[in-house]
Amino acid sequence: MIVAERKPLEQISSMIESNSKVLIVGCGECVTVCSAGGKKEVDILASALNMIRIKESKPIEIRQETLERQCDAEYLEQLRGFIGEYEVVISMACGAGVQFMAEKYKNSLVLPALNTKFIGVTEEQGVWSERCHACGDCKLHLTGGVCPIARCSKSLLNGPCGGSANGKCEISPEVVCGWQLIIERLSDLGQLEKYEEIIPINDWSTNRDGGPRKVVREDLRL
Amino acid sequence: MRLNYPPNVKIIKVPCTGKVDVIHLLQAFERGADGVYIAGCLEGDCHFLRGNLRARKRVEYTKRLLDEIGIGGERLQMYNMSAAQGPRFAEVAREMTERIMTLGPNPIRAKNRKP
Amino acid sequence: MKSESKLEQILTKGEFAVTSECGPPRGADAEVIRKKGEMLKGFVDGVNVTDNQTSVVRMSSISSCVILKELGLNPIMQMVTRDRNRIAIQSDILGAAALGINNILCLTGDHQKFGDHASAKNVFDMDSIQLVQTVKLMRDEGKFLGGEELKGSPKMFIGAAENPFADPFEIRVPRLAKKVAAGVDFIQTQCIYNLPKFEKWMKLVRDRGLHERVHILGGVTPFKSVGMANYMKKSVPGMDVPDELIERMKAAPKEKKAEEGINICIETIQRLRDIEGIHGVHVMAIEWEEMVSEIVKRAGLFPRPHIES
Ligand code: SF4
Numbered sequence: 243m244i245v246a247e248r249k250p251l252e253q254i255s256s257m258i259e260s261n262s263k264v265l266i267v268g269c270g271e272c273v274t275v276c277s278a279g280g281k282k283e284v285d286i287l288a289s290a291l292n293m294i295r296i297k298e299s300k301p302i303e304i305r306q307e308t309l310e311r312q313c314d315a316e317y318l319e320q321l322r323g324f325i326g327e328y329e330v331v332i333s334m335a336c337g338a339g340v341q342f343m344a345e346k347y348k349n350s351l352v353l354p355a356l357n358t359k360f361i362g363v364t365e366e367q368g369v370w371s372e373r374c375h376a377c378g379d380c381k382l383h384l385t386g387g388v389c390p391i392a393r394c395s396k397s398l399l400n401g402p403c404g405g406s407a408n409g410k411c412e413i414s415p416e417v418v419c420g421w422q423l424i425i426e427r428l429s430d431l432g433q434l435e436k437y438e439e440i441i442p443i444n445d446w447s448t449n450r451d452g453g454p455r456k457v458v459r460e461d462l463r464l
Numbered sequence: 465m466r467l468n469y470p471p472n473v474k475i476i477k478v479p480c481t482g483k484v485d486v487i488h489l490l491q492a493f494e495r496g497a498d499g500v501y502i503a504g505c506l507e508g509d510c511h512f513l514r515g516n517l518r519a520r521k522r523v524e525y526t527k528r529l530l531d532e533i534g535i536g537g538e539r540l541q542m543y544n545m546s547a548a549q550g551p552r553f554a555e556v557a558r559e560m561t562e563r564i565m566t567l568g569p570n571p572i573r574a575k576n577r578k579p
Numbered sequence: 580m581k582s583e584s585k586l587e588q589i590l591t592k593g594e595f596a597v598t599s600e601c602g603p604p605r606g607a608d609a610e611v612i613r614k615k616g617e618m619l620k621g622f623v624d625g626v627n628v629t630d631n632q633t634s635v636v637r638m639s640s641i642s643s644c645v646i647l648k649e650l651g652l653n654p655i656m657q658m659v660t661r662d663r664n665r666i667a668i669q670s671d672i673l674g675a676a677a678l679g680i681n682n683i684l685c686l687t688g689d690h691q692k693f694g695d696h697a698s699a700k701n702v703f704d705m706d707s708i709q710l711v712q713t714v715k716l717m718r719d720e721g722k723f724l725g726g727e728e729l730k731g732s733p734k735m736f737i738g739a740a741e742n743p744f745a746d747p748f749e750i751r752v753p754r755l756a757k758k759v760a761a762g763v764d765f766i767q768t769q770c771i772y773n774l775p776k777f778e779k780w781m782k783l784v785r786d787r788g789l790h791e792r793v794h795i796l797g798g799v800t801p802f803k804s805v806g807m808a809n810y811m812k813k814s815v816p817g818m819d820v821p822d823e824l825i826e827r828m829k830a831a832p833k834e835k836k837a838e839e840g841i842n843i844c845i846e847t848i849q850r851l852r853d854i855e856g857i858h859g860v861h862v863m864a865i866e867w868e869e870m871v872s873e874i875v876k877r878a879g880l881f882p883r884p885h886i887e888s
Pocket residue numbers: 373374375376377378379380381382389390391392
């Protein structure tokens with residue numbers, strides 16, 4: 243899933259300083275799972291912003307909605323009837339959702355309430371961590387199913403670097419060395435000989451370096 | 465047992481403090497409460513195992529939100545006590561009331577009062 | 580000869596090589612480099628010039644190399660892949676070769692988190708092994724990574740670093756094998772204090788015949804004080820300092836601590852010379868460059884062989 247985190251309240255409230263009619267829209271997918279922008283978080287943000295504005299003697303009218311998801315036009319359509327009544331829309335979706343809403347409602351000012359962090363997993367209740375950088379050319383078959391790009395702080399394809407110690411990355415004792423994991427996995431799988439194959443210099447054009455990316459499936463197009 | 469506790473305390477009963485969510489606490493303040501405290505079972509005594517521990521974490525989170533909002537996290541507190549500790553309940557009620565008296569009214573309520 | 584490097588000639592002749600290190604200053608003063616260079620001149624066959632080590636901004640490695648070259652030293656340009664993509668890397672290699680630099684040490688580089696610009700974007704377009712491949716491709720095949728031919732190949736002697744003591748141990752030799760397969764000519768190791776462990780590593784290296792395909796230079800760093808020995812043991816990741824060395828430093832009288840550090844260093848060099856497959860030493864006297872001449876002399880490695888250039 244895409245993992246995100248709410249921006250500080252102060253930043254959100256300063257974005258809407260001069261507005262008095264605000265629509266807050268949550269998203270029912272990833273950001274609900276990572277407790278950043280689902281219905282619950284919409285309620286909390288609305289309540290908090292409401293209190294901040296009462297305190298500042300600048301009352302505000304807030305409407306709360308949570309869509310199935312914000313990255314599909316059909317769900318965004320559900321706002322069509324009333325979005326125009328609001329001066330600003332605060333989207334609690336990931337960066338993609340915020341932008342898509344802005345694209346679909348050209349006359350509305352759509353603001354982000356979250357900081358979109360990464361593609362990751364729920365490691366345990368309340369803990370999420372990164373797994374994939376969406377490099378566009380998955381290499382997991384070469385590295386025992388552990389991503390060298392997202393899980394090595396230097397995205398080394400032939401790691402580990404000299405900074406790996408006791409299984410931890412040189413950047414912090416809190417960060418597991420991705421290459422340690424790769425080597426452990428390869429050895430568990432009896433594939434340690436794979437380690438000796440040099441992974442050639444990467445083609446980063448499938449990554450963001452190649453410019454904004456797009457996937458087209460002609461067979462599915464209408 | 466009849467115990468005296470300040471009449472300003474309004475009790476809302478929940479089956480377990482684990483049921484209390486962040487939004488409930490926020491809404492209490494939004495609707496004008498000057499302070500809120502949660503009386504959970506003693507740690508280790510939760511009928512649902514971890515309900516009171518969860519409540520404590522949510523209270524901590526909400527305190528930070530209240531600080532960010534500018535209401536002040538000290539208006540919210542978690543206490544643990546057993547059902548048999550009536551006097552403790554009354555004592556906590558007085559303690560909280562005193563704390564709120566010093567803090568003064570919830571700024572939201574003060575502002576929200578219709579003329 | 581693959582390159583025009585004096586270091587390559589010495590190693591090829593079977594002489595025991597000596598290299599050292601020099602960190603560029605945090606400013607534009609060339610004198611700092613010259614001073615360090617003068618201290619090393621005549622005592623070493625090559626001087627590594629670090630490339631923004633620990634991600635702290637310093638004078639560029641290339642320009643510092645040129646300053647040392649002017650003094651008559653043989654600079655080894657360190658290059659990290661942290662700050663440059665393949666376009667800049669290849670361009671800098673050509674530029675360095677044109678300026679007469681004919682050794683390169685290929686490194687990944689410390690994460691920028693350690694430095695004075697922690698909010699920088701890092702590059703890591705390639706890793707150190709791929710950098711070795713890149714230099715080799717340019718030198719031996721006269722080609723750019725993009726496949727085009729280049730005119731005037733950079734005659735660089737290609738080095739890399741290796742830490743026999745880092746984790747996990749089981750891949751330490753395979754990792755060297757990867758560097759050898761990538762085309763590295765010489766290896767400078769991490770500081771060696773734990774000789775038995777190093778000998779074990781070297782045995783595995785010899786078992787695979789790697790010592791015949793690459794020149795290995797053992798790294799040594801003299802302790803200046805007990806504090807430094809402790810710091811190296813506890814705070815430098817991948818450093819293996821046995822307790823008995825710390826004890827030796829502690830036991831030395833106060834005014835003789837530094838001397839004891841030098842003694843340990845010289846003994847280590849003597850033992851390294853006896854290990855089959857060790858072709859030289861890399862003396863890293865961190866901010867203690869003035870000691871290198873003494874270490875080299877006392878280790879019986881002076882005078883250095885004369886090479887016609
Ligand atoms: S290799 Fe690329 S696609 Fe695969 S997990 Fe890593 S970043 Fe994601």
